[in-house]
Structures are given as C-alpha cells and as structure tokens.
Amino acid sequence: MQWELRRLTDRTNEHHEEGDFQGSSIDRGALGDTVIGNDVKIDSQVQIAHNVQIGDHSALAGCVGIAGSTKVGRHCMLGGGVGLSGHLTLCDGVQVTGMSLVTNSITEPGVYSSGTGAMQNALWRKNAVRFKQLDDIAKRLSRLERDARQS
Numbered sequence: 001m002q003w004e005l006r007r008l009t010d011r012t013n014e015h016h017e018e019g020d021f022q023g024s025s026i027d028r029g030a031l032g033d034t035v036i037g038n039d040v041k042i043d044s045q046v047q048i049a050h051n052v053q054i055g056d057h058s059a060l061a062g063c064v065g066i067a068g069s070t071k072v073g074r075h076c077m078l079g080g081g082v083g084l085s086g087h088l089t090l091c092d093g094v095q096v097t098g099m100s101l102v103t104n105s106i107t108e109p110g111v112y113s114s115g116t117g118a119m120q121n122a123l124w125r126k127n128a129v130r131f132k133q134l135d136d137i138a139k140r141l142s143r144l145e146r147d148a149r150q151s
Contacts, residue, residue, distance in 0.1 A: 021036075021042050021046075022044065023044035023045055024042055024043070024044060024045060024046040024047070024048070025046070025047050025048065026048045027048065027049050027050040027052075027068075028050065029050050029051045030050040030051060030068070031050075031051055031069075032051045032069075033051070033053075034048065034049075034050060034051055034052050034053075035052075035053040035054065036048075036054050037053075037054055037055045037056035037057070037058065037074065038056040038057070039056060039057050040054050040055075040056065040057070040058050040059070040060075041058070041059040041060065042059075042060045043060060043061050043062040043064075043080075044062055045062045045063045046060050046062065046063070046064045046065075046066075047064070047065045047066065048066050049066060049067050049068040049069075049070070049086070050068045050069070051068055051069040052066050052068065052069070052070050052071075052072070053070075053071045053072065054066075054072045054076075055071075055072055055073045055074035055075070055076065055092065056074045056075075057074055057075050058072055058073070058074065058075060058076040058077065058078075059076075059077045059078070060078045060082075061077075061078060061079050061080040061081075061082070061098070062080050062081075063080050063081045064078045064079075064080070064081070064082045064083075064084075065082075065083045065084070066083075066084045067083075067084060067085050067086030067087075068086045068087070069086055069087045070084050070085075070086055070087065070088055070089070070090075071088075071089040071090065072084070072090045072094075073089075073090050073091045073092035073093065073094060074092045074093075075092055075093050076090055076092070076093065076094045076095070076096075077094075077095045077096070078095075078096050079095075079096060079097045079098030079099070079100070080098045080099070081098050081099040082096045082097075082098065082099070082100050082101075082102070083100075083101045083102065084096075084102045085101075085102065085103045085104075088102065088103075088104060088105040088106075089105045089106075089107075090102070090105070090106045091106060091107050091108065091109060092109060093109030093110070094106050094109055094110065094112065095110070095111045095112070096111075096112050096113070097111065097112070097113040099115050100112065100113050100114040100115055101114050101115065102114070116128075116131075
C-alpha cells in the first residue's frame with residue numbers, strides 16, 4: 001500500500017501507516033507534486049486533487065474535497081464534508097467546520113464556518129446576496145435608531 005501510494009501521489013512524507021488513506025482518492029500531480037506532509041490524518045471518502053499540498057500534522061475528516069493546486073498549511077483541521085475550491089491557500093492553524101465551502105484563501109489562523117440550511121433556490125439566492133450585506137445593514141439600522149431617539 002505505501003509503495004503504491006507514493007507512486008500515485010509523487011510524494012508522501014513519513015509517519016503514515018498502511019491503510020491511512022484507505023477509501024480516499026489522492027490524484028497524482030499534473031504540473032507539480034501532490035504532497036501529503038508528515039503525520040497527516042486522512043479519513044475515508046476524502047478526495048485530494050492534483051498538485052495539492054497538505055502541511056504536517058493536519059487532519060481531514062470524511063467526505064472532504066480539495067480541488068487542484070490548493071495548499072493546506074500545517075496543523076489545519078477540516079471537518080466532515082468541507083470543500084476547498086482550487087488554487088487557494090489555507091495558512092497554518094486553520095480549522096474549518098463541517099460542511100463549509102471555502103472559495104477564497106484564508107490568511108489568518110482561526111476557526112471558519114460557512115453554509116446555511118437547505119431552502120428553495122430562489123429564496124437562497126436572495127438571502128445569499130443579503131447575507132453579504134448584513135453587517136452594513138445592521139450598522140445603518142443602529143444609526144437610524146440612534147438618530148430617531150435623539151430627535
């Protein structure tokens with residue numbers, strides 16, 4: 001298993017045991033190597049695309065999907081069902097909670113979440129736009145309420 005895994009992924013580092021990646025798919029690098037760092041824990045049903053780099057001591061729960069040429073830092077944790085879009089970077093020390101979708105690079109360590117419950121698509125599309133405006137709307141409302149109390 002280990003020899004075959006190394007051949008398929010180009011480079012896996014030390015501290016992996018036979019069966020560590022069983023039931024997961026790790027694509028061979030296309031333009032560069034796919035690299036799995038030291039002591040990385042990968043659950044079953046994980047998809048790691050071409051040219052992905054995963055830093056040492058990171059953990060990926062079941063059903064994580066990582067698109068091509070993505071870099072995951074050291075000591076990162078990705079919860080079940082997390083999706084990472086391609087060509088982005090997660091810095092060291094990032095935790096992404098289950099079922100989150102990451103579409104931009106994360107440059108500050110910390111815990112990140114995304115997602116909403118299922119609803120009809122037309123309503124979801126409206127709410128997705130509004131969600132991005134929510135902080136500005138709350139600030140405007142606070143100013144309006146303050147101004148109303150003062151008049």
